[in-house]
Amino acid sequence: MSGKYSLLNNVYFLGGFATMGGMLFGFDISSMSGVVGTERYQEYFKHPSSSLQGGIVAAMAAGSFLGALMAGSLGDRISRKRTIMLAACIWIVGSIIQCASVNAGMLIVGRIINGVAVGLASMIVPVYQSEIAPKNIRGRIVSLQQWAITWGILIQYFIQYGCSFIQSNAAFRIPWGIQVVPGLILLAGISVFPYSPRWLADQDRPEEALEVLANLRANGNKNDPAVLAEFKEIQDAITFDRTLAARSYAELFRYPNAKRVFLGMTLQSWSQLTGMNVAMYYIVFIFQGAGITGQNANLQASSIQYVLNVVMTIPAILFIDKWGRRPVLLVGSTFMALWLFLIGGLMGRFGSATSFDGNSTTTWAISNNSSASHAVIACSYLFVCSFAISWGPVSWTYPAEIYPLRIRSKAVSLSTASNWAFNFILAYAVPPALQNIQYRTYYIFGGFCVAMTIHVFFMFPETKGRTLEEMDELFNSDIPAWKTRALPASKLEHDIEEIKASQADEKAEVK
Template sequence: MWRTGNIYFITAIAVIGGGLFGFDIASMSAIISTKAYLCYFNEGPDGPGYNDSTDCSGPHSSTQGGITASMAGGSWLGSLLSGYITDKVGRKSAIQVGAVIWMVGSILCCASQDIAMLIVGRIINGISVGICSAQVPVYISELSPPSKRGRLVGTQQWAITWGIMIMFYISYGCSYINGTAAFRLPWGIQMTPAVILFIGLLFLPESPRWLAKHGREDEALDILALVHAKGDDEQQIHVTWKELLKPAMLNRLHIGMFTQIWAQLTGMNVMMYYITYVFAMADLKGNNVLLSSSIQYIINVITTIPALIWLDRWGRRKPLLIGAVLMMTWLFAVAGIMATYGHAAPAGGLNGIAAESWITPGRAAKAIIACSYLFVASYAPTWGPRILGLPTRTVPSPRKRQGSSSQHVR
């Protein structure tokens, strides 16, 4: 079968795996405030089951939190499984497994008859996100040259932002459909990138490092020649997870783990999933909520671009520090504005949604919206890519196989 060696084309296909996370975020963010969703999954006096009554308060706030978090729970499980899967079948095949799992989860979400079925579908989607989010950066880094590695791996975050924006507008358009198709259609459409990912990967090479680790040096050399015609000394192909527990690696392990943890704790996921709630509490109503939310997703796409261009020049530590300070500033500003100029919403929350528990009218509301945009603009080029360091790409050198010296490249 024909295979491409163009690293940019390889990256463009592979990062669709990252885009799946973006599709999940938007498919929930844009839908949770629509009447069709609130009525069908209603836990109020007229639910569950679809109806078009005036009392469609949707799931209880704790239930909605569980629906949203179910994807993250599945992602946790998928990330644990991803290492085992990729060691057995390879980087490329592991991502394809993730694509198939995403299709299954999307089918279940699309066909959901109740909240339990929706949660199961989102857990399965999360498993896919966990596998793809873990393995796509590894796959790209093991194929890309060191001089371009940060930029290429960072495109996964850009793919996430594109996935969010595209799916949000699809969901926004579907919100005008009457009945359950308003949410079933976008949840079905989100299978499309997984299909493209699975088929596209058929034409991409396997990681040369994985091939070398499994004794397939000739294939690894062929792929190196195909991609960038450079080989280097194979010194780390037999590294296992036990290496992470060695004293020399503990600091790196700590940095890697907690960078990922703090990236999730910055509040970005809240601003992505629940931005419609935040803007409703900022006194926006009707379609203005979704339209204003979509601007945030456009900002997310655009402000990620500087990191792709200059990430390898900036380094890693300073952008993370600057981003953390800026995000903290905007979040404190939102909290202060709400506390000073806002007040509690009526009992039951705005629009009958308990989670919309506060309201800030007038000019203060505009300041909240502006701070929300600035928060996203601060996250996207800093903590979004969050690439502190990437694995050494080590594969056998043709010169070493011939008995000559070889060079170790990082």
């Protein structure tokens, strides 16, 4: 395909299609949030207690934790591309089991298997995206992962909404079974994608790496100065990496890697402690607490939240490489804290102890106060918007770009595993929390948002505009994190100009 345009040379197409791995996560979120409050689901699974319901939802996160840990070694051994293909295969199996579930135990098994697939994909897709994307749009490409998640949530939720009118068990079996479709599409599509050029170079396949890089950057022109400069930077980084240490998990916790590994793990943990995914899983219970009653009314109010999640991710995709990572994170967590404290305050002031027939999870709700109910719903929508434009995309972008190649796959696997560990804990703990400490649950998440704002300000350097190979210099410097936005421009432009000058001299000599 050298010298000819092809979609398989287009970074936007490759990065966008690969995010179907993220869409699987979105499908899974809605596959539960849309049914947990429905009569058919509650009756078939014998009105699961808050603890059992938490276990059913958390089963996916438990599987994802295992999948994310597995992905580190798999990404290095069998390639980023083949790991995504493996995730698609596992997802198909898990979806079939989930669709065929006859009891809570079988449902949990299916969700664990689905979780392994999501863990693999959620870890390796951002790595693949970051390794194929040029530095000036890397944030945009990796942010597509979060957008795909939001689309998965939205599409599956409307499928759930349509199926909620079916007066049989198909009301939840059809949405669970239809999850096979994106898995099949992902498996078929990714099989013809190129390997990561950085993975190829690291596997001592430089000719293939150069060819892929030339296709991605210059429509197959291997003599393009930008291609040669980036390829040289990749090779120099690999040569330097091989003079250091063995590629083991132990190296992740040695100086100077430990700091970056800690940052990636805490960033992904904080993204869960915002409470966003909990809000997605248990949105039915949240709106019950706001005083929204009736299955259809609740589903309609929830759908607005999912639409906002999709729409408000778009500005982050378009401008993340202009705004930078730090300001987006800081502004996002500040506003999320505000909305969470307002929700807790409104529900504490205007709510009271209550219960709903057939569902013991919601024990505190606003009643007969439409103004307070609307205010809570508005704050919930604003919370989702604040997350979608900030922590949603950056929490995937930042960990995928800050590590050197020799440890990138393993380090990102630990970061992603941290995400799923907290996802599991929160998915399991929130139903009992809503039942026992009620509106105070929102204060806890608001406090987390304040803590993460402080942490980001003091500890997270700005990474926009840097190549992956320049991260060592950035993170190993003594410059405080809050001053890194003023660092000089990337060295890649200088290298490109040198190669251009050299090529011009060669042409002059030939003449």
